[in-house]
Amino acid sequence: MRDVAIIGVGITKFGELWDKSFRNLISEAGTKAILDAGIEGKDIDALYVGSMSPGRFVGQEHIGALVADCSGLDTLHIPATRIEGACASGGMALRQAYISVASGINDIVVVGGVEKMTDVVGGEATNILAMAADQEWEAFFGVTFPGLYAMIARRHMYEYGTTREQMAEVAVKNHENGLLNPNAHFHRKITVEDVLNSPKVADPLTLLDCSPISDGAAALILAPLDEARKYTDKIVKIIGSGQASDSLALHGREDICTLRATVEASKQAYKQAGIEPKDVDVAEVHDCFTIAEILAIEDLGFVKKGEGGKAVEEGMTRLDGEIPVNPSGGLKAKGHPVGATGIAQAAEIVLQLRGEAGKRQVKDAEIGLTHNIGGSGASCVVHIMEVI
Amino acid sequence: MMNIGIVSYGAYIPMNRIRIEEIAETWGRNPDDIKKGLNVFEKTVPSPDEDTATISVTASRYALSRVNIDPKDIGAIFIGSESHPYAVKPTSTIVGEAISAVPELMAADYEFACKAGTAAIQNCMALVRSGMIRYGLAIGADTAQSAPGDALEYTASAGGAAFIIGKEKVIARINCTCSFATDTPDFWRREARKYPKHGGRFTGAPAYFRHIIGAAKLLMEKMKTKPEDYDYAIFHQPNGKFPVTVGKRLGFDRKQLEQGLLTPYIGNTYSGSSPLGLCSVLDVAKPGDRILMVSYGSGAGSDAFDITVTDEIENFDRDKAPTVRELMERKRYISYAIYAKYRNLLYWE
Amino acid sequence: MGLAVPRFWREIPYRYNLIGSRCKVCNRIFFPPREVCPYCRRKSLGKMEEMKLKGKGRLITYTIIYTPPSNFENQVPYAVGIVELDEGPRITSQIVDCDPEKLKIGMRVEAVFRKIQEDGDTGAIYYGYKFRPVGEDEDKGETG
Numbered sequence: 001m002r003d004v005a006i007i008g009v010g011i012t013k014f015g016e017l018w019d020k021s022f023r024n025l026i027s028e029a030g031t032k033a034i035l036d037a038g039i040e041g042k043d044i045d046a047l048y049v050g051s052m053s054p055g056r057f058v059g060q061e062h063i064g065a066l067v068a069d070c071s072g073l074d075t076l077h078i079p080a081t082r083i084e085g086a087c088a089s090g091g092m093a094l095r096q097a098y099i100s101v102a103s104g105i106n107d108i109v110v111v112g113g114v115e116k117m118t119d120v121v122g123g124e125a126t127n128i129l130a131m132a133a134d135q136e137w138e139a140f141f142g143v144t145f146p147g148l149y150a151m152i153a154r155r156h157m158y159e160y161g162t163t164r165e166q167m168a169e170v171a172v173k174n175h176e177n178g179l180l181n182p183n184a185h186f187h188r189k190i191t192v193e194d195v196l197n198s199p200k201v202a203d204p205l206t207l208l209d210c211s212p213i214s215d216g217a218a219a220l221i222l223a224p225l226d227e228a229r230k231y232t233d234k235i236v237k238i239i240g241s242g243q244a245s246d247s248l249a250l251h252g253r254e255d256i257c258t259l260r261a262t263v264e265a266s267k268q269a270y271k272q273a274g275i276e277p278k279d280v281d282v283a284e285v286h287d288c289f290t291i292a293e294i295l296a297i298e299d300l301g302f303v304k305k306g307e308g309g310k311a312v313e314e315g316m317t318r319l320d321g322e323i324p325v326n327p328s329g330g331l332k333a334k335g336h337p338v339g340a341t342g343i344a345q346a347a348e349i350v351l352q353l354r355g356e357a358g359k360r361q362v363k364d365a366e367i368g369l370t371h372n373i374g375g376s377g378a379s380c381v382v383h384i385m386e387v388i
Numbered sequence: 389m390m391n392i393g394i395v396s397y398g399a400y401i402p403m404n405r406i407r408i409e410e411i412a413e414t415w416g417r418n419p420d421d422i423k424k425g426l427n428v429f430e431k432t433v434p435s436p437d438e439d440t441a442t443i444s445v446t447a448s449r450y451a452l453s454r455v456n457i458d459p460k461d462i463g464a465i466f467i468g469s470e471s472h473p474y475a476v477k478p479t480s481t482i483v484g485e486a487i488s489a490v491p492e493l494m495a496a497d498y499e500f501a502c503k504a505g506t507a508a509i510q511n512c513m514a515l516v517r518s519g520m521i522r523y524g525l526a527i528g529a530d531t532a533q534s535a536p537g538d539a540l541e542y543t544a545s546a547g548g549a550a551f552i553i554g555k556e557k558v559i560a561r562i563n564c565t566c567s568f569a570t571d572t573p574d575f576w577r578r579e580a581r582k583y584p585k586h587g588g589r590f591t592g593a594p595a596y597f598r599h600i601i602g603a604a605k606l607l608m609e610k611m612k613t614k615p616e617d618y619d620y621a622i623f624h625q626p627n628g629k630f631p632v633t634v635g636k637r638l639g640f641d642r643k644q645l646e647q648g649l650l651t652p653y654i655g656n657t658y659s660g661s662s663p664l665g666l667c668s669v670l671d672v673a674k675p676g677d678r679i680l681m682v683s684y685g686s687g688a689g690s691d692a693f694d695i696t697v698t699d700e701i702e703n704f705d706r707d708k709a710p711t712v713r714e715l716m717e718r719k720r721y722i723s724y725a726i727y728a729k730y731r732n733l734l735y736w737e
Numbered sequence: 738m739g740l741a742v743p744r745f746w747r748e749i750p751y752r753y754n755l756i757g758s759r760c761k762v763c764n765r766i767f768f769p770p771r772e773v774c775p776y777c778r779r780k781s782l783g784k785m786e787e788m789k790l791k792g793k794g795r796l797i798t799y800t801i802i803y804t805p806p807s808n809f810e811n812q813v814p815y816a817v818g819i820v821e822l823d824e825g826p827r828i829t830s831q832i833v834d835c836d837p838e839k840l841k842i843g844m845r846v847e848a849v850f851r852k853i854q855e856d857g858d859t860g861a862i863y864y865g866y867k868f869r870p871v872g873e874d875e876d877k878g879e880t881g
Contacts, residue, residue, distance in 0.1 A: 127806050136748065137769055138829045141853060141865070142802065142809045143817040150800035151819060158798070158842050203801035203814075203837075251819045251827040256798060403834050436811045437833065437851040441864060445850040473862055482864060486753045486850055720836070729811055 001102045005228035006236045006385065008037025008221035009347040014335030015185040017215040022058045022116035023070040025217035029340075030071045030112050033219035038231045041073055045106035047080040050093030050113040051339035056128045058116050067112060086132035087288060089113065090342025091372030091381030094220065095241050098383075101222050108227075113343030114217035125213045129338070132375040134249035146210055146289065148250050148376040150202035153291035155256045157204070159306065162294065164204055166309030168195035170290035171208050171333075173318055174326050178333025180360035185214045185335030195290075209290040214335030218344035234354040239367075240275070240384035242268030250376045257306075261380035262299035262371065269369075269382040270301075277301035280323055280384070281365040282352050284345035286373035287330040293317075296371050297325060300382070319360060327352060327360045342372035346383060353387035392513050393561040393695065395457070395523065395554040396704070398450025399667040399712045400443050401547035401654055404433040405719045406727050408542055414724040415537050422542055427628025431545035431655025433722060434531045436730050438546065440469045441479045443529045443660075445486040447550035450709035451525070452487060457552065459487045463521025464494035466511055468504025468528045468659045469548075470577065470584075472497050483527065494521065501575060502624055503685025504528065505549070505659040510565050510691060512553035523554040530658035535583035536733050543627055545655030549663035559701040560670060560679070562693055564611050568603035569689030576687065586686075592630075595688050600624065600634050603690035604682050611694050615639035619677040622648035622665035624684035626656045640680075647672060648681075653716055666695075668712040673697040740856075745863045752865030755790040755848060757826055766790070768826035792848030792866065794822040801837040808854050820846055820868050834869040847871050 010032025012025050020028075026049065034041070049067045054060045064080035073080075083093040090113030097111035117125050130139040133148060143151075156162045172192055178184035195208040228235045244264035247253055253260065270276060277300060285300065287293035294308035302323050303311045311317060317325035328334045328348040331341060349368035351357045365387075372381045407430045412419035423429055434443070444467050452459060465480045472479045480495035494515070498504035505528015512524025529548025534540035574595035577584035587595070600623055608614065615621070621644045623631040628651045635645050648665030650657075657664055662683040669679055679695040710718075728734055750756045751769050758770030761784040762777040768790060774781035799818030802809070809815065816832040818840070832840060833851065846868040853865045 123805075123807050126804065130806055134829075139806065140863075141817065141829055141867075142806065142812070142815065142831055143800075143829055144802055144804065144806055146804065147800045147802050147817050151798040151817070154800065154842070155798040200801070200803040200814075202803065205800075249829065251829045256819070435833065435851075437831075437853070437867065439852055439862075441862075442849075442851050445864075449850070485749055486864070488754060718834075732811075 002104055003225035004098050004101045004222055004238045005225045006220050006238065006346065006350050007223045007228050007231045008033040008039065009350045010036055011183055011218040011344055011347045012216050013183050014214045014216035014337060016118050018118070020215060022054060022060065022114060023066070025116060025215060026067050026112050026114040027071045029114070029217035029219040030110060033110060033221050037221035039108055039221060041076060043108045044073065044076065044078055044110055046078055046100060046109045047073065048083060048093045048097040048109065048111040050083045050089035050342060052084060052086055052089045052115060053128050053131065058119050085379045086374035087286070087338045088342060088372045088374030088379040088381050089339040090218070090344070091370065091383070092243065092342065092379070094342055094346055094383060095243055095381055097222050098238055098241050101224055107224055109222045110219060111222060111343065112217060112219040113340040115337035115339040116215050117213045117337060118215050138249050144202060146202040146205050149289040149291055150205045151250065152256055152295065152376070153204055156291060156294065159257055160309070162309035164196060165192055166313045167209060167290040167294065168192040169312045170287060170293045171195045173312070174287060174330040174332040177319060177327050177360055178329025180358065181329045181334055184329040184333050185212055186329070186333045205289055205291070211288045211331035211336035214337045216335055216337035216340045216344070218340045218347045220343060220346055234387070236350045236353045236385050236387050238383060239386045240269035240273030242266060242272070242382045244268070244380050246378050248375065248378045257295070259295055259299050259373065259377035259380065261377050262296060262373070265380040265382040266300045266371070269384050273384040275367060275384065279367055280369045281367050282327060282349065282362040283323060283325050283369040283371065284328060284330070284348050285325055285371040287326055287332050288336060288373065290332070292373065293325065293330065300369070300371060319362060324362045327357065327362055342370070342381060345370040345372060349385050353385060390517060390555055391558050391561050392516050392555050393553070393558040394551050394670070395557055395559065396451045396455040396552040397549060397667050397670055398447040398454070398709050399549045399664055399715060400446040400450065401432045401657065401664070401715045402434045402438050403718050403720055404435060404722050404730070405430045406433050406722055406724065410724045410727070411541055426542055428543055428652050428655060430653060431543060432547055432657070433727055433730055434546040439473045439531055440471050440529045440548070441473050441482045443531070443546065443548040444479060444483045444527045444550065447527060447529065447548050448483055448487050448525055451550045451552050454705045454708045455552065455557070457523060459489040460492070462489040462493070462523045462525050462552070464512055464515055464524040465489060466496050466498055466508035466524070466526055468498040468500065468506070468508045469530050470499055470501055470504070470658055471531045471533060489525070500689060501685035501687050502626070502658045502661055503683040503689055503691055505663045506683035506691040506693070509551055509553060513562060513565065516553055516555055523552050526551045526553055528659035528663040530660055532656060532658045533583050538583070540584065540586065543651070543656040545657050547654060547657035547664055548660040549667045551663070557700050558698055559704045561696045561698055563696055564607060564694045565691060566603065566606050566610060567689060567691045568599050568606055570599070572688035574686045574688055591686065595686060596626065596630055596684055597634055597637070599688050599690040600682050600684050601638060603692035604638050604680065607692035607694055613694065617678060618644060618680045620647055620669045620673070620679045621645055622662050622669060622679065622681040624662045624682065625649060625651035625665065628652040650712065664712060671706065671711040671713065673701060675699045675701055742861050745861065753850065755792050755866060756787050757790050758785045759788045760784065761786055766824045766826055768822065768828055790822050790824050790826070792822070794820045794846055796832065796840065796842055796844045796846055797821050797827060798842060799832060799840050816840055818868070831867040832869065833867045840870065844870050845873055
């Protein structure tokens with residue numbers, strides 16, 4: 001297996017982008033990544049793109065070809081493949097792209113992630129997102145996506161004494177980080193009181209515990225490490241990649257407060273990278289809801305099970321903390337165009353490791369981790385990167 | 389004579405209640421006038437997830453939980469209602485499936501205003517007597533409709549009762565049943581219309597009173613009985629006044645009516661009305677107790693039943709399901725606004 | 738809803754009557770029924786047996802939904818929970834006939850038969866299980 005590097009990143013603004021189409025978004029991100037890497041179209045061997053539900057969000061399937069087409073790559077006739085794994089679609093696309101380069105089948109690969117979520121009316125986005133849950137045995141009975149995480153949150157509070165305030169701290173921190181990220185959906189400082197007093201969505205979660213519905217796209221360029229030097233001298237190498245699955249429905253899991261997919265995916269990634277959780281300098285984790293970030297730092301092994309809430313409260317995951325988590329603002333403040341998220345996380349880590357993250361730069365970051373969840377935890381993809 | 393009668397029974401009423409005050413004040417009426425005029429104080433309201441099918445299933449499951457009967461031995465399910473969830477597509481097959489009585493099953497939905505449930509009892513009796521079925525399940529249930537602001541709104545409520553009819557381990561023998569029917573349009577709902585219309589005071593003397601009295605007298609003549617021979621009497625109860633008046637006219641006193649008179653606190657459950665009254669009596673009845681029940685359905689007709697409680701009721705597991713009183717105590721009050729939301733009175737696009 | 742009736746019709750036994758399955762190799766019980774036991778896998782092929790669950794259990798966790806999916810707007814706020822049935826399997830369901838604010842983890846609950854969804858006001862009506870809180874030793878139920 002060959003070593004693989006990320007040699008280019010591109011990301012659009014995230015938010016309610018009324019004037020941008022699905023096509024505009026992904027071609028903008030892809031073009032930025034190609035320019036960042038300094039490659040040319042003819043260098044590209046393959047394209048992967050992660051997107052959760054363009055079929056429902058914009059009424060378009062056959063996304064692989066569409067993305068190649070609207071990015072001006074159709075005349076190259078490269079293989080173009082869409083990957084779907086609910087909110088982990090982006091992370092999974094990155095992993096497939098990584099495998100294809102590592103295996104030697106492809107050299108230069110462009111991998112994107114995109115979701116255009118605001119072209120549907122009313123509560124339709126809620127219905128579409130609920131498709132990541134078990135339609136027959138969860139969603140049919142009226143549970144929403146926030147509802148599933150709310151049930152995890154309530155159980156976590158019950159078992160470990162996690163508090164609403166601790167969850168709120170996740171949102172407060174991520175909004176602070178988001179202020180420093182020009183691409184973030186929200187640029188607004190919030191307080192713990194704001195979170196607690198915002199409208200209830202799925203008790204105990206309120207509106208400010210939830211990531212927003214955003215439009216956006218991100219893209220990366222992957223190359224074999226040996227060739228990477230041709231294009232750049234700030235090389236970020238993928239040193240670990242893991243993916244795992246679990247029962248689709250939350251009720252199918254033995255421990256509601258542990259996402260085993262995270263535990264298993266991160267175990268694979270740590271093993272491949274030859275590092276331990278404490279070696280991670282910066283992480284982008286899947287905080288689709290505030291409780292999800294608490295679960296993530298526990299299941300990734302940054303803290304012991306049940307101590308996530310306390311760790312957040314004590315500032316461990318702040319920009320200047322022991323392991324800064326979600327310097328980009330996370331899904332919470334940066335925004336969560338679902339298919340784009342996994343790629344955007346990797347893009348943020350690349351910027352952090354290159355030292356190009358501007359005001360939100362984590363000091364001396366050498367090893368970074370991305371953690372991308374699908375559904376209520378039925379899929380997880382973890383990547384670990386190192387700057388060399 | 390073959391002992392045919394009730395082998396088990398189950399009742400169900402939704403837990404939502406609305407007080408007469410809530411409705412009266414919404415429409416600018418004096419609640420005391422209404423309460424005095426109708427002898428009704430509150431009524432049940434179905435939750436948005438309740439309808440005649442769910443009420444029927446729950447009452448039937450309660451009935452089954454009190455006896456050790458294989459649901460496959462139930463050969464017929466007849467449901468009387470004027471609020472079947474579908475205009476075309478039976479409620480009875482939903483119940484049949486939900487109690488695992490399918491597929492060898494005679495199933496049909498009945499409609500005869502408020503008396504289709506007692507018609508279901510009669511037909512189950514006939515099928516058991518003929519030997520065509522071992523047990524029949526007869527249900528009367530409704531989520532009664534009433535137009536906003538109409539006089540019916542003070543009483544139209546939801547509830548139902550299910551009776552397993554058979555000839556083995558009968559807890560209440562049906563000694564005789566007879567009916568009295570004429571074409572009297574006192575109350576109706578036209579095809580595809582949401583709310584019923586009624587003839588106002590015409591629903592009284594020529595309709596309710598004539599038919600109930602006709603059926604009751606016919607039955608007492610046949611059985612050579614007098615009002616004082618009965619421990620309990622149950623008359624269809626569209627409000628809290630009519631059954632008391634009709635009882636008095638027939639020669640029954642208030643004590644005979646009390647146990648079966650539910651309308652003042654649950655409203656008019658239409659097809660569930662007299663059947664729920666019968667359940668309430670069976671909740672407390674002792675061996676040898678004799679019961680007269682007369683239903684009434686607009687349009688119009690009455691079914692009368694002469695019933696004797698048997699010794700078998702001593703072995704019967706009444707406690708395996710809630711009594712009518714217990715169901716009546718399980719309640720939460722709602723406002724007219726919530727009522728309007730639950731009953732789909734609010735229209736939006 | 739846009740989905741044809743068979744999609745719902747074929748689930749009727751499970752949604753009306755809580756029919757689950759038992760692996761005859763390891764005796765584990767599942768709901769909804771599984772074709773293959775995830776613990777015994779090939780050994781369980783042909784050895785998964787349908788069984789009716791009693792519909793009694795405990796509330797493991799719950800939420801109160803304030804932002805509903807379409808089709809549930811008129812019930813807001815409503816509770817949804819995960820119930821651990823006495824036979825073992827866990828099940829996601831609405832918790833009804835209760836004040837959602839008074840729900841507690843660990844509460845006894847029992848299955849009731851309710852309308853789950855309907856396909857607009859002209860389409861089919863879909864029924865199934867919901868759960869309601871009951872007393873600690875209350876044994877009067879639909880599923881008795």
